[in-house]
Amino acid sequence: DQQVKQNSPSLSVQEGRISILNCDYTNSMFDYFLWYKKYPAEGPTFLISISSIKDKNEDGRFTVFLNKSAKHLSLHIVPSQPGDSAVYFCAARRLSGGYQKVTFGTGTKLQVIP
Amino acid sequence: EPEVTQTPSHQVTQMGQEVILRCVPISNHLYFYWYRQILGQKVEFLVSFYNNEISEKSEIFDDQFSVERPDGSNFTLKIRSTKLEDSAMYFCASRPSGGLEQFFGPGTRLTVL
Numbered sequence: 001d002q003q004v005k006q007n008s009p010s011l012s013v014q015e016g017r018i019s020i021l022n023c024d025y026t027n028s029m030f031d032y033f034l035w036y037k038k039y040p041a042e043g044p045t046f047l048i049s050i051s052s053i054k055d056k057n058e059d060g061r062f063t064v065f066l067n068k069s070a071k072h073l074s075l076h077i078v079p080s081q082p083g084d085s086a087v088y089f090c091a092a093r094r095l096s097g098g099y100q101k102v103t104f105g106t107g108t109k110l111q112v113i114p
Numbered sequence: 115e116p117e118v119t120q121t122p123s124h125q126v127t128q129m130g131q132e133v134i135l136r137c138v139p140i141s142n143h144l145y146f147y148w149y150r151q152i153l154g155q156k157v158e159f160l161v162s163f164y165n166n167e168i169s170e171k172s173e174i175f176d177d178q179f180s181v182e183r184p185d186g187s188n189f190t191l192k193i194r195s196t197k198l199e200d201s202a203m204y205f206c207a208s209r210p211s212g213g214l215e216q217f218f219g220p221g222t223r224l225t226v227l
Contacts, residue, residue: 032214043118043205043218044157089157093214099145099162099169100209102216106156 003027004092006105014113019077021108023090026071030092034102035064035075038087047088048075080112116140118219120206126225127196135191135222137206146189147207147216148181150174157205163189196226 005024013019023033031052036044050057050064050073057064063076077084090105119138127133139146148160161171163181180192189208193200203223207216 034214036218041220043207043220045218046215049214096170099164100214101159101162101170102147103159104149104157 002106003030004090004103004105006090006108008108009106010109010111012111012113013080015082016079019075019080019084019110019112021075021077021088021090021110023073023075023105024071025073025090025092027092027094027103028071029094030103031095032093033064033066033073034091034093035062036089036091036104038089038107044089077110080110082112082114085110085112118206118208118217120204120219120222122222123220124223124225126227129198129226130195133193133196133224135193135204135206135224137189137191137219138187139189139206139208140210140217141187142210143208143217144211145169145209145216146181146183147209148191149205149207149218150202151205151221152199152202160191160204193224196224198226200224201226 003026034049035047037047038044048059048062066073087107087109089107091102093102121136146163151157159172161175162169178194182190203221205221206219209216
């Protein structure tokens with residue numbers, strides 16, 4: 001049951017260009033969406049989030065867009081830097097009985113080429 | 115900056131053996147989680163823990179798995195009788211009350227032979 005899908009397993013972008021990572025979801029009960037970044041041999045680290053009632057959230061070079069009618073979100077990184085090379089996980093949160101459960105996508109491996 | 119720590123970084127065990135994976139969450143956090151990631155696959159939720167009890171668990175978290183907070187700092191995941199398919203990276207995470215972000219540890223790589 002893949003409630004959160006990242007259909008692109010990998011993406012290569014030139015340094016300085018825009019990276020766009022996409023994510024689709026199926027469960028309309030999700031109230032927050034998060035992006036996590038993961039380097040090899042490390043745990044995921046939180047990058048940016050967006051509430052389901054918003055359509056955009058920006059933090060420096062990172063912007064997340066949410067299209068609730070299409071159940072789609074995307075992470076834009078502008079400009080992309082070599083240090084951004086990592087696996088990016090889209091995640092979605094829902095509350096269940098007052099507790100939160102986070103469902104992760106399969107991840108997209110971003111390579112930023114210098 | 116406080117961080118979640120996990121030990122060991124790599125655990126190798128024989129099929130059928132019991133393993134205990136250890137985590138020290140961030141000290142003022144109240145919600146604790148275990149996830150696993152089989153090589154090349156997504157990060158999968160296993161269990162969440164709050165106020166000394168399981169708050170939610172996935173279908174993966176069967177009777178072979180248990181979690182415990184034996185003291186004020188450690189949070190452990192026990193696999194009673196390991197199977198080959200338990201081989202994965204296991205991540206512990208913690209979250210403060212009212213917070214959205216979960217803070218992840220570096221993971222324990224479990225290899226079952």
